[in-house]
Amino acid sequence: MNPRATVQARPTVLVLAVLVLLGGSLGYVLHARERGGGHRLVAAEASFTLHEPGLYYRDTATGRVARTPGAPDGPSCARFYAAGERALCLRALPGTPARTQAVVYDRGFTELRTVTVPGIPNRARVSPSGQVLSWTTFAVGDSYAASGFSTRTSILDLRTGYLVKSIEDIPLTLGGGRYHAADVNYWGVDFAADDNRFYATVATGGRTHLVEGDLGAWSARTLRENVECPSLSPDGTRIAFKKKVSDDPAAPWRLYVLDLADLREHPLAESHSVDDQAAWLDDATLAYALPAREGKGGDLWSVPADGTGAPRLLVPGGSSPVAVPPVH
Template sequence: MAVLVVAALVLLGGSLGYVLRAGQRGGHRVVAADASFTLDEPGLYYRDAASGRVARASGPAGGPSCDRFHAAGEHALCLRALPGTPARTEAVVYDRHFRAIRTVTVPGIPNRARVSASGQLLSWTTFAVGDSYAVSGFSTRTSILDLRTGYLVKSVETIPLTVDGARYHAPDVNYWGVSFAADDNRFYATVSTGGRTHLVEGDLAAWSARTLRENVECPSLSPDGSRIAFKKKVSADPAAPWRLYLLDLADLREHPLAETRSVDDQAVWLDGATLAYALPAGTSGVSDLWTVPADGSGAPVLLARGASSPVGIPAPPPP
């Protein structure tokens, strides 16, 4: 498996190279959060490339070391690549003061992390084989953890899937990029099978999932639940296959966003009008954060250098 991963990395030029190196390097050291570092201060949080730790835009990096990070409500999720082969990922759930409350170890390389708005549902995706969606033959594993019950869905692939209105079974089904609705029951994700990708709507209570539209990857549901930002495959060029789009769930109409560079990330809504995402920087394995308006207007704006996994923590409502 390690040979397959390294081969895929060479072909791609290392879009996720820093994660792979984190999982294979010796002397892997986990840094805990500083005692004073919490999610109580509103603003932008992200993974700082220089330190590998969670940082706040208004101050130095003081959070735990992570390869992927997300937070909402009362909880944060940190994915860390563990040393050695085969590749393994440690998914750590924290409270707002970065006290670890649960740890799950899964196979694969850290890839996507998401926490529902309430903080009660968490999801992560790892690459089991390969290290990019641009390489054929990749395999993913996506899990969902419900903190209300403690129940862990080890693989979303176990949920019955309906494709184009018919119950579907296939050995090549892969899920990734979960985004939760506000009801802490429905979720959206990408499912890949038969060489095609689909937007899927899942229902945890009904234990079902159905496809809504083809060629939708890494969906990100807007705060009001009406729109989905996603990356759409627009080219066969493995170096630049995607472009950011927005989908209106009411009529399934889509429009491109002003970012014309290829984005291999699950965009994050900083508010109801602005999306943030990572793009490779000049240094190999390092990314910068950018923003773009969700209505298709404007132009990309640099948000933070040497950063990834953006999270916008809102100010608390007035008493």
């Protein structure tokens, strides 16, 4: 079978403006609920650590973290990310209502902290130092989307131990003025190297925006419209993101890169719709997962960040890619 086969459309019920914005992500949520009990929750093998540099990812067949090349001997995770001295694993807990367990590990996969939050695992990120972490879940029952899903994003600062369970109340500046609305949703946080500045998606009024946040000042401001799931480059100058380019539910997004200096953007060579928060393998290359097709798990691909070249298959049957550098 051609691994570049077009992703098949899946039925999606869109409820209110927030659900329209989430689009294919709702399909992921429903799929995740159906598969929630498909993988047994297991810990990492004693020999599996983050001390060896390389590409780490979630193996779709087992639900466990793996390293290339190597067997999937890491812990069970629905979403995974690592940076600095820490790793973050999101697990979908069995039962209803839906709950997510966020587990913080050190490089040896010793559990340091566990937080249980409502909803279904969606996004996970760790700051370059490993000191600040964020995760997004799909939550059920918010007043403005009582019959559907909305997002809930948390931030955990390991330096102080302080957990922000939901960042929806952060003071937001939109269009130059303070903004308040009941339908504000955040997702897809990513951090700068200073452990203070962060980027995220905010959705409100049927639109998505890139926001730049300040943890110390506890504030956020919009920078640009139609930006989802931002991923900051290692040099801190560019943001990879998914941009809505079509109302076709089978292929609504394309991967783009935004230059923060002048807010100019360019599309990448990946022509398929990507519903993922891409990860930078280095300053020149991005990795991402293509959605599942025909009942099979998606694959990991890479593409140059400058818009040239062509996509390259990294790992069949993988998701949640992260490049772990050598220990200095």
